[in-house]
Each structure stands twice: as structure tokens, then as C-alpha cells.
Amino acid sequence: MSAAAPAGSPEARALLARVATTPHLLVALDFDGTLSHLSDEPMSVRALPEAAEAVRSLAAAPGTDVAFVSGRTLRDLRVIAEHDDDSPFHLAGSHGAEFWHPRGSSVRDDASVSPVDEDRPDVADEVLAAVEAAVEALDGAWIERKEFGFGLHTRLANAADTDRATSAVDTIVAERAPAWRRRTGRDILEFAWRHEGKDAAVAALREQLAATAVLFAGDDVTDEDALRSLRDNDLGIKVGAGETAAAVRVASPTELAQVLSQLARMRSAAQE
Structure with a gap:
């Protein structure tokens, strides 16, 4: 794994x-920590004004699709992205288990995946109740119920309580739902009975939109699945510090x- 080149460098x-x-570019972007700063109140997150303007410019550029690819549920992603039914942005929520596509998109309606009751394992309610009870007394640790599992948030917990919460949750899932997929992120531990990842989400969007190249940007461990999946003519961008498969890093x-914003200007000029 070679070092990522800093933004602005010749490389x-x-x-x-x-x-x-490229003739048809897919710009696929994580949201939290990528288009926005992180927050102690997850639902208060919004894209930075300059980021929101940049993605709007990209979505309006010729031969360009923009997608937000997030671990958030589709419902919550639409809230924080201030996304409505007239939005030009594609969405992949729950690490690619849910999709939303703009009106007039070339993507078939049946390519969008929505939660269905049949996907929910019988043990789900038991596991969710157990993990909530396990962390209830730990200050700063809390469980977020998601469409296909849950997330343990520890951003506000001290190190000792984080360790206790993580150990308790790991034990419960190992005993009662060992097949669920485990993911770690920044101050979050996630489990899901659906196993989709951001790599699969990007691959699906690439195929559905017939993209000839992909730019993917993300800041967290879960984004590395997508970054490692990129092809030679794609571009991966890491936001912030940490080991990465991305070719470029921004601070x-x-x-x-x-x-x-620079890419939007270049994209429009290249297509004129």
C-alpha cells in the first residue's frame, strides 16, 4: 500500500x-466526516456549505452522477443530507443495503432496495433488547437501532466504559447472532444481519449508471472497503489521517x- 499523495501535489x-x-463519472461520497464534520449529536450533522455547493455543481456537470454512500439508514441519510424527492443525488444507505435514485435516472425502479420484514431474523428483537440493557448504565454509550441491526456509539464515553460496552455487546452477539456482520468505525461498533458493504454499493452504482470511472471519498475504516475496490482508472480520496488504500489524501x-469544486470546474470544461 503506497502513501496517498497530498491534495495539490502534482500527482x-x-x-x-x-x-x-472520463466520459461518464460517478462521484461516490461518504457523508459523515467527509462532506460534514463529525458531531456528538449524529442527527444534527449537515454538509458544509462549500461541500453542498460543490456536489450540486458536480451533479449538474455533463456526464456526471453523484451518490452519497453511507452506513446511515436511508431514512436518516435523507435527513442529514437535506434530501427530498427532487434531489439529483443517488443514495446508498445501510452500507449499500438500501438505494434511492433520482427521478429520470437511468437506473431501473426495481434496482432500489427497501427493507422487508422477511429479512429480519427471529432473534433480532432479543439481541437489540439485550445490548440496550447491557449499556444502559454506561455513561456516554448508547445503542442506535438500524434497519438491519444496530450501532454502539461511544463517542461520549470514557475509555473504561467504552471497553465495557464493547465487550458486553461483542459477547451478546457472539452468543446469539454469530452470523451478523461486525464493523468498526470512529467511535462506533456496528452489527448487521445484512452483509452488504460500501464496495458492493459502489460496484452496483457503477454498473447501474454505466460509469467509466469512479471517484470515491471517505474518512473512516468502513470506507476502506470501497477504496480497496477501486480500479486503475478510478480515484480514491482519504479524508483525514490513518492508513488507507486511497491514492490521494485531504486533511x-x-x-x-x-x-x-475544482473537479466540477474541470469536468464542465472538459465536456464543453
């Missing part, structure tokens, strides 16, 4: 220029917004 500029000229969502 990064060359990689950006390459995807800017913050603000710097990513600047890169996306």
Missing part, C-alpha cells in the same frame, strides 16, 4: 485531471470540498 492534480475527462472535509 494528485494528475489523478484528478484523469477522472475529470479535512473543507479541503475535500475544495477538491470537489
Whole structure:
């Protein structure tokens, strides 16, 4: 795994220029920590104004589709993205277990996946009740129920309570739902009975939209699935510190917004 080139370097500029000229570009973006700063109140998160402007410009550029690819449920992703039925952005929620596509999109209506009761295992309610009870007394730790599982949030917990909560939740799931997929992220531990990942979400969007290249950007461990899946003519961007499979690194969502704005200008100029 080679070191990611810093944004603004000659290597990064060359990689950006390459995807800017591809015939049909998919710009797939994580949301939390990528288009927005992280927050102690997850539902208060919103895209930075400059990031929101950049993705709108990209969605309006010729031959360009923009998608938000998130671990959030589709319902919550629509809230934080301030997304309505007239939005031009594709959505992949729950790590790619749920999709939403804009009106007039080339994607078939039946390509969108919605939660169905039949997917829910019999043990789900038992597991959810058990993990909630296990962390109830731990200050700063809480369980978020999701469409296909749950997330243990520990952003506000101290190290000792984080360890206790993680150990308790791991034990419960190992005993009662060992087949559920385990994911770790920044101050979150997730379990789901659906096993889709962001790599599969990007692959599905690439095929559905007939993209000739993909730019994917993300900040967390779960985004590395998608970054590792990218092809030679794609571009992966890591937001923030940490080991990564991305070719380019930016320091913050603000710097990513600047890169996306530059890409929108390059994309429009290349198609004129």
C-alpha cells in the first residue's frame, strides 16, 4: 500500500485531471466526516456549505452522477443530507443495503432496495433488547437501532466504559447472532444481519449508471472497503489521517470540498 499523495501535489492534480475527462463519472461520497464534520449529536450533522455547493455543481456537470454512500439508514441519510424527492443525488444507505435514485435516472425502479420484514431474523428483537440493557448504565454509550441491526456509539464515553460496552455487546452477539456482520468505525461498533458493504454499493452504482470511472471519498475504516475496490482508472480520496488504500489524501472535509469544486470546474470544461 503506497502513501496517498497530498491534495495539490502534482500527482494528485494528475489523478484528478484523469477522472475529470472520463466520459461518464460517478462521484461516490461518504457523508459523515467527509462532506460534514463529525458531531456528538449524529442527527444534527449537515454538509458544509462549500461541500453542498460543490456536489450540486458536480451533479449538474455533463456526464456526471453523484451518490452519497453511507452506513446511515436511508431514512436518516435523507435527513442529514437535506434530501427530498427532487434531489439529483443517488443514495446508498445501510452500507449499500438500501438505494434511492433520482427521478429520470437511468437506473431501473426495481434496482432500489427497501427493507422487508422477511429479512429480519427471529432473534433480532432479543439481541437489540439485550445490548440496550447491557449499556444502559454506561455513561456516554448508547445503542442506535438500524434497519438491519444496530450501532454502539461511544463517542461520549470514557475509555473504561467504552471497553465495557464493547465487550458486553461483542459477547451478546457472539452468543446469539454469530452470523451478523461486525464493523468498526470512529467511535462506533456496528452489527448487521445484512452483509452488504460500501464496495458492493459502489460496484452496483457503477454498473447501474454505466460509469467509466469512479471517484470515491471517505474518512473512516468502513470506507476502506470501497477504496480497496477501486480500479486503475478510478480515484480514491482519504479524508483525514490513518492508513488507507486511497491514492490521494485531504486533511479535512473543507479541503475535500475544495477538491470537489475544482473537479466540477474541470469536468464542465472538459465536456464543453
